[in-house]
Amino acid sequence: MRGVVLTGPGDVRVEERADPRIIEPTDAIIRVTAACVCGSDLWPYRGVDKSAGPAPMGHEYVGVVEETGADVRNVKAGDFVVGSFFASDNTCEICRAGYQSRCVHAVPIGAIGTQAEYARIPLADGTLVATPGPPDADLVPSLLTASDVLGTGWFAAVAAAAGPGRTVAVVGDGAVGLLGVLAAREMGAERIVMFSRHADRQKLAIDFGATDVIADRGDAGVAALKDLLGGLGAHGVIEAVGTHESMMQAIRSTRPGGHVGYVGVSHDVELPGNELFFAAVHLHGGPAPVRRFLPELIDLIWSRRIDPGRVFDLVLPLEEAAEAYRAMDERRAVKSLLRP
């Protein structure tokens, strides 16, 4: 089969890779209908994360089940499925508490690589959720977002305690931050403030429910936010970047007793204990337990209540994966969808 391989910084190739096959009786093989490039894929692409050698890429996916292992019960050949970027058994104590991304048997899908024609999904029963039927073509991009960026933005909004009467600010105007706006709106947040200096992303944020936009960042952004909110920080802040600067901006943008939901994969972050102590905020985040939210998100998409697929502003055939990465790296695209 054809699949994306990162051979070194900036060097994305589509190569022949071995067809996946059932290894464990809990596996399923899916034919990938759509995959995409994640902001987190840019870390190894840019050489910030070192990889040991050529690596298959991709951890977001929707597709059709081709084959299932002997123990798989919940999905069957022909089902259209959405899965999260960590495989999980969905039965262990951690999964049952809603933290499937930290399942005691978790398998990172990124090590498998879904930017490909086919993929082996471990722990299929606990990982995959079938849609009510074959989706209309225009729903596919939205369903694909549920696999990671929507589920991650949703988790961030939950962690930021978004809800009625609350003001939520969002640090990071990539797909996750934008869908954090959408999630906060769905949860009934009264005011949603997007930090962004890019006109196209500002516009999408407003379409998704942002009520205010602040172009400043860092401490200037914090000051602008507090001006806007009468001196206090937001009740909740979504952090969707993962740098030290963005984490500190998120913490400083939150009022005492407020909630920071951080989902940007952490790089170069060292939180100063003394400042954190007196900030008196709630801090919660990490790899989003997307599986917790999948049934609800699929419902919202299926009923066309939300349209998160709008974050895809570039659609390319799998063979043009290199351009999909380049466009995101150069910020010409918010998010690139790949069709195998």
Place this chain on the structure above:
Amino acid sequence: MRGVVLTGPGDVRVEERADPRIIEPTDAIIRVTAACVCGSDLWPYRGVDKSAGPAPMGHEYVGVVEETGADVRNVKAGDFVVGSFFASDNTCEICRAGYQSRCVHAVPIGAIGTQAEYARIPLADGTLVATPGPPDADLVPSLLTASDVLGTGWFAAVAAAAGPGRTVAVVGDGAVGLLGVLAAREMGAERIVMFSRHADRQKLAIDFGATDVIADRGDAGVAALKDLLGGLGAHGVIEAVGTHESMMQAIRSTRPGGHVGYVGVSHDVELPGNELFFAAVHLHGGPAPVRRFLPELIDLIWSRRIDPGRVFDLVLPLEEAAEAYRAMDERRAVKSLLRP
């Protein structure tokens, strides 16, 4: 009046200080019935926190109202009162959300110094809570704990999401950690694990409700805890020390999705973002909003349901404050009470 002054590291003196007087119409003057030495007082005592010059000491107190400013409504001369270690208006948006220690008008009582015969309490209406009447003498130590260490341990247990069916671990066997055990028990925690290597503190922890004791600390303590709990960390962990080591022990002792309640005043803490991200815990803490809990804590003490005053194992007249500090510094005492 007589009052404690720290003139330099290790140098605690009881000196003549000016009698406090009403400055703002929202002030009250109290005659201090009992004060005490806090673990956090040991930081400047040991010279870890530098102070600019001779400093009045003490932020925990119970006493009798002597005089009130013209605007004070909620307490009157003769009332026996308990107050928190931050004065707060208890009316601002932050106070109403339960974060009185970060009130927009907060005043640290430590800058006033309650290890003295009298003290001026700012924002008396928002800060002081009167007991139902003059307390029996044996209740005074317990009421004094409500001013800080009990309220702080209580907040930590709330932040650690202590409750029925939950396992809570406690890092730090000082008065706050010990009262964190008591708080977790009152909240219905099923299993309470105390990290302690001191026989007297282990015993008190067990009396307060600890079900297990682990003498190891750091990563060895984390490993021992996970052995005890079948491989997973605790649902909630109370951190009551404030060092980098203790914070990391607390985070690593918590299962994914669990809650760390940290109340040890932060020193030398730098949280590594990447580890924190994949830990997927909730982190909440800071200076405890003791005022939020005071009415409930006074009720529990008044009805003799809880006996937190047992953390005081040394009682001295104010004039012997130097020995009160020394005994805690040398770990001969868990907590020293001072009687002016």
